[in-house]
Amino acid sequence: MAGNDNGATAETQTADDKKRFRSEIGFPYSDLESAVELAQTINDRAGSSCEAEELAVWMGQTASGGTFRTRLGAAKMFGLIDTGQGRATLTQLGRDVLANSANAASGRITAFLNVELFKAMYDQFKGHALPPPPAIERHVVELGVSPKQKERARQTFIKSADYAGFIDAATGRFVKPGIVPRDEPPLEKREEDKRRDKGSGDGNEPPGLHPFVQGLLRELPKAGELWPEEKRKLWLDTAASIFKMIYRDQPVGTEGLPWQKEDFTK
Template identity: 45%
Template sequence: MAQEEPIKNDSANAPSANADTGSDAKREMSTIQFPYGDLDDAMAFARAIHEVGGQGCLAEQLAGFLKVAPSGGAFRARMAHPRIFGLIEYDRGEIKLTSLGLRAVDPQQEAGARVDAFLAVPLYKALYDRYKGYTLPPPAALEREMALLGVSSKQTDKARQVFDRSAKQAGFFWAGNDRLTLPVIKSRPETRPVEDAPPAPNRDFDQPQQGSGGSGGGGYHPFIEGLLKTLPATGKEWASRDRAKWLKTAANMFDLIYEGGDAEIEVRLKAEEQF
């Protein structure tokens, strides 16, 4: 059957494929791995696993979700594609997402995962290494190149078509459909849980901020907050007469806001602007 052809040629990636014997051994076999399904199909398979069981699930569970028989050739063939792209691994009836597969199902990391999945395919990596920075050959010549790399001569047409689609889906044709160019992936800031920030220290005084009577948003009475804002910046000129005026205003505010003022505070200027 046509659907079982990938399993025979990619036996290392099929969950239950037997070694070729007899007449099958005489057939021309591909000696380099490549998928029969494109990258989008492999990504969809990985997302199905994530939807069914998070990081992994049983093959029969996934087959039920996809509404196919778990022992059928179609399911086994479809499972071979994401394995070659490095998105999944299969062991004793359980299918798990690899670290690359987990990135593929994360919307914030999907673009970079597509690039890495494309380059995880031995045939695609060989072609990229050979032609990066150069124009790709025409379809017929590219198929001959694939044959030299190990693709069966009867499969080069199919391999080239899937290669073209996967390269486009991974973003390698962004600079033109005639060349493979590594996509530019914009880095995203890592998201982490936000912890409660400690209260900001008081920049005006080395003492804890405590409310008193009213609230001006900074921990002091609104009158004090307003008065502090009138202080000039450190190092700037501040005339003695203005200093005295500020201190008198502060003394009046203290009498208004605080209790226990049993003596009068006097602020006055002495000769030569000193006090």
């Protein structure tokens, strides 16, 4: 009986050892920047999809080599590519991170959080400064990374977080970066455009004004500002000329206002 107990214990220990050295949470062995480079190679050389063997050659690697398979697996884990039947195909997220717009920054954020380990670390430390490397390694092990892989997990985590903008440059805190659309003008510019569109009055002028009248209104200084009499007279003379050009006079010998003479039964 004792022998059987010892045998069972030994088998349990062996199973526990195997479990202990196998990571139970997903993380890439290559960082996000390397994954984006792989996606960029597909885009530049093939558009959206290519044979894995072709991709390996373009990247100066071999399709069966560990380096290429590591980078390919990382790009898939980040959600930048799909693989199957010997091909690598860009996903919509993969196209987004290559775009020359705010989609690229937003795509990097999404890709970073697609990784199970990185999302768990973000949930644990968001808003706070990340701990020193030894403490990070302890945390990733607690989350399910094999002790043998803790250093690699920590390295790809830090590099990917930095590349995706999760480490604030001013404070060093671990926080999701804000996204400002590239084609959205700064707030000051938008306010300036609004003032220009509304004129320099109070912005309550009625719609449908002739462009010449809008131009006149834009020349008006703000209430309380200095406006020399000579310039006021020039503005009034200009206004009189514009009004004479764009508005009609009442016909001589008629009574009432022009719109009172309209026949609304027609």
